[in-house]
Amino acid sequence: MRTTIQSWLFFRLLTKPSVVFVELSETRPSPYSVFFRFIFWLALIPPVFAYIGAANFGWHLGAAEPLFMSNEELIAISIAYFIALLFGFISTAMIAQWMAATYGARHSLGIHFAVVTIVAAPLAVGSIVHLYPHVFVNVLVLIPTLIWSMYLLYRGLPIVLKIGPERGMLMASSLIGWLLVAAVSLLGLSVGLWGSGIGPSIGV
Amino acid sequence: MALPLVSKMTGNANDAVVEYYHDDVVRFLVMCSLVWAVLAMTAGVYVAAELIWPGLGFDHPWLSFGRLRALHTNGIIFGFGVSALMATAFYSVQRTCHVPLALPKLAWFTGVAWQFGVLAGGLSLLAGMNGGKEYAELEWPFDIVIALLWVYFGLVFFTTIARRKIKPIYVSNWFYGGLIIVIAMLHIVNSLAMPATWFKSYSAFPGAQDAIVQWWYGHNAVGFLLTGGFLGMMYYFLPKHADRPIWSYRLSIVAFWAFTYSYIWAGPHHLHYNSIPDWVQNLGMGMSLILLAPSWATMVNGIMTVSSAWEKLRTDPALKFIVLSLAFYGLATFEGPMMAIKSVNVVSHFTDWTIGHVHSGALGWNAMITFGTFYFLVPRLVGGKLYSVRMANAHFWMALAGTMLYVLAMWGAGVSQGLLWLSLDQIGELSFSFKDIMASMVPYYLLRLVAGLIFLAGAVMMTYNLAMTIKGRPTVKVRPPEVTAYRVDS
Ligand code: HEM
Numbered sequence: 001m002r003t004t005i006q007s008w009l010f011f012r013l014l015t016k017p018s019v020v021f022v023e024l025s026e027t028r029p030s031p032y033s034v035f036f037r038f039i040f041w042l043a044l045i046p047p048v049f050a051y052i053g054a055a056n057f058g059w060h061l062g063a064a065e066p067l068f069m070s071n072e073e074l075i076a077i078s079i080a081y082f083i084a085l086l087f088g089f090i091s092t093a094m095i096a097q098w099m100a101a102t103y104g105a106r107h108s109l110g111i112h113f114a115v116v117t118i119v120a121a122p123l124a125v126g127s128i129v130h131l132y133p134h135v136f137v138n139v140l141v142l143i144p145t146l147i148w149s150m151y152l153l154y155r156g157l158p159i160v161l162k163i164g165p166e167r168g169m170l171m172a173s174s175l176i177g178w179l180l181v182a183a184v185s186l187l188g189l190s191v192g193l194w195g196s197g198i199g200p201s202i203g204v
Numbered sequence: 205m206a207l208p209l210v211s212k213m214t215g216n217a218n219d220a221v222v223e224y225y226h227d228d229v230v231r232f233l234v235m236c237s238l239v240w241a242v243l244a245m246t247a248g249v250y251v252a253a254e255l256i257w258p259g260l261g262f263d264h265p266w267l268s269f270g271r272l273r274a275l276h277t278n279g280i281i282f283g284f285g286v287s288a289l290m291a292t293a294f295y296s297v298q299r300t301c302h303v304p305l306a307l308p309k310l311a312w313f314t315g316v317a318w319q320f321g322v323l324a325g326g327l328s329l330l331a332g333m334n335g336g337k338e339y340a341e342l343e344w345p346f347d348i349v350i351a352l353l354w355v356y357f358g359l360v361f362f363t364t365i366a367r368r369k370i371k372p373i374y375v376s377n378w379f380y381g382g383l384i385i386v387i388a389m390l391h392i393v394n395s396l397a398m399p400a401t402w403f404k405s406y407s408a409f410p411g412a413q414d415a416i417v418q419w420w421y422g423h424n425a426v427g428f429l430l431t432g433g434f435l436g437m438m439y440y441f442l443p444k445h446a447d448r449p450i451w452s453y454r455l456s457i458v459a460f461w462a463f464t465y466s467y468i469w470a471g472p473h474h475l476h477y478n479s480i481p482d483w484v485q486n487l488g489m490g491m492s493l494i495l496l497a498p499s500w501a502t503m504v505n506g507i508m509t510v511s512s513a514w515e516k517l518r519t520d521p522a523l524k525f526i527v528l529s530l531a532f533y534g535l536a537t538f539e540g541p542m543m544a545i546k547s548v549n550v551v552s553h554f555t556d557w558t559i560g561h562v563h564s565g566a567l568g569w570n571a572m573i574t575f576g577t578f579y580f581l582v583p584r585l586v587g588g589k590l591y592s593v594r595m596a597n598a599h600f601w602m603a604l605a606g607t608m609l610y611v612l613a614m615w616g617a618g619v620s621q622g623l624l625w626l627s628l629d630q631i632g633e634l635s636f637s638f639k640d641i642m643a644s645m646v647p648y649y650l651l652r653l654v655a656g657l658i659f660l661a662g663a664v665m666m667t668y669n670l671a672m673t674i675k676g677r678p679t680v681k682v683r684p685p686e687v688t689a690y691r692v693d694s
């Protein structure tokens with residue numbers, strides 16, 4: 001039985017997702033290997049491309065001129081973005097492990113790390129679009145990617161955890177609940193920070 | 205302690221008249237609710253399109269954004285929402301009390317008159333009669349009719365409870381009861397006004413007090429109707445559906461009282477940084493934060509109830525809707541307290557983030573739980589099978605996609621607006637005009653329009669599916685069970 005996940009799985013994701021999940025269900029990856037070989041690098045993609053894009057072109061929010069920020073601010077935001085993503089990956093995997101017990105699927109943390117990585121991979125790769133920091137273009141690319149990721153979640157969870165489609169469906173919905181709450185917390189946190197003078201300057 | 209409660213069937217001993225549950229009125233109200241859902245969501249889609257192409261008003265006042273928007277909100281809340289709540293309250297109160305509806309004629313009258321009220325009210329809004337208070341737009345003659353019908357609703361409901369054969373009052377009835385009492389109180393106080401003409405009146409409260417009363421009403425309409433009423437639905441239909449008792453009955457009762465007590469105070473979070481006293485705003489914020497606890501306790505209670513009944517999902521598309529509705533309930537009740545924090549609200553208030561929050565609750569929670577309930581209820585009412593399970597499954601994915609897209613589009617729009625409204629140039633003046641910012645919202649609004657169309661298409665499909673299920677079948681006659689003794693464990 002393998003103790004890590006293979007890189008080719010990410011490419012098969014595009015053509016034969018179910019094969020990938022079946023393969024994954026036969027592995028016992030260690031959380032460390034998944035983290036250092038995949039999660040860390042995938043989570044670097046969005047902040048790095050966001051930094052390059054914003055530094056060179058400035059964000060287009062739609063109205064008038066693009067929004068430029070100083071280099072220090074951009075670096076700070078990119079680092080915060082990276083940390084938020086790592087937190088998102090790890091917390092989601094841990095919550096998935098905790099939830100799995102309710103659905104009769106006790107597995108090691110490593111397998112949850114692996115599922116979350118596989119499911120989030122399209123989004124991480126899709127975020128290359130940050131290179132062109134126009135909000136609408138980003139939305140246009142990332143929304144279909146998100147739908148693809150959600151499809152992978154509903155499809156993959158029951159296969160990898162071997163829990164039957166019904167429980168998988170319940171668990172995937174609960175995870176979506178968690179992800180929505182995490183996303184909206186991030187939104188609230190950022191807005192709160194702007195109001196107190198951290199981040200883009202606004203007239204509050 | 206276990207105490208045996210003894211009760212007798214009516215009519216067992218001395219009268220020969222067999223009593224059945226009154227389910228025809230339930231069936232009628234479900235069908236009306238479906239029709240309003242489709243009509244009011246169509247209005248929602250239309251106003252969503254008008255925000256992109258203002259020309260769609262065609263310079264006709266009846267098609268203007270201002271009038272159609274009120275039609276959307278009133279149609280969906282009072283037409284779709286209240287009809288569904290009346291239907292499910294009438295259905296479940298009989299079954300949790302083991303008696304047929306008391307005053308069945310009054311129940312019919314209330315149900316039918318309500319539909320005419322919503323219809324006439326909707327037309328009056330289109331004609332431009334508007335009291336100017338959100339969610340209480342209807343003018344004073346309608347307010348009086350609504351108050352009367354609401355009292356009749358209460359009479360039917362509470363008389364049935366009074367005649368119950370089971371001593372404890374099941375938790376769903378507490379929520380429906382709370383809905384009836386609190387909405388009556390809110391509606392009557394907030395609608396106090398001096399009529400000037402038949403279709404124009406002026407509020408009885410001056411200035412800032414009027415605003416406080418309005419949002420005491422507005423927030424608790426969300427609290428006791430869109431949340432409390434639908435929780436009543438959840439507490440009856442979810443355990444029924446899952447064929448399991450509620451995970452923790454005690455928690456459900458504790459949450460009920462915590463919820464009732466804290467909601468009432470939270471209204472001022474709609475008026476942050478307005479001309480109302482600062483301490484009132486802080487109180488509203490504090491109470492909103494406390495509200496997270498009973499809300500999430502309820503969500504956990506629901507999720508744990510289904511979690512042990514997962515095998516049911518195989519045959520039952522309805523349960524999927526209920527599971528997902530709980531996830532969105534969790535989202536809306538987490539997002540709400542966060543938006544009630546003043547330093548968040550200062551950015552979020554005048555943005556589409558609020559609209560996103562509204563619809564994560566409205567589509568994700570209210571609409572989904574109702575859809576799930578209807579898919580469960582309608583086949584049982586006519587003793588048949590659902591016309592098409594495949595359609596119901598497809599509807600599930602459409603509802604999920606529509607809601608996610610709607611919410612994400614509005615989060616995106618909200619953040620952009622928050623930054624743009626408040627951005628200042630070097631000399632401290634606003635950088636962007638209102639018009640420019642609105643023009644820049646088109647992409648998000650397009651996305652929301654697509655989301656709305658998907659969601660609406662799903663609702664139309666469900667209406668067809670349920671209409672075909674009912675077609676040609678009479679309502680099943682169900683008798684209260686002939687049980688004479690109940691045990692209650694406390
Ligand atoms: C097809 C689905 C729907 C679409 C496309 C839609 C669209 C809209 C639009 C465009 C607005 C006006 C936003 C603005 O003024 O900027 C609105 C407001 C509103 N809608 Fe919907 N809606 C839909 C379904 C629903 C449902 C099912 C409910 C309730 C159960 C609902 C409740 C509301 C409420 C309460 C408001 C007022 C929000 C506020 O004033 O903050 N909507 N909707």
Ligand code: HEM
Binds near residue numbers: 475493536539549570
């Ligand atoms: C713990 C529960 C909740 C809290 C504390 C809460 C709090 C809030 C806050 C702070 C706002 C924004 C006020 C503003 O800036 O103008 C708001 C708006 C709104 N919320 Fe919630 N919310 C909660 C749950 C829900 C749920 C479950 C729904 C169900 C549909 C809902 C429906 C609405 C509506 C319709 C509005 C718009 C009101 C308007 O017309 O401006 N809320 N809520």
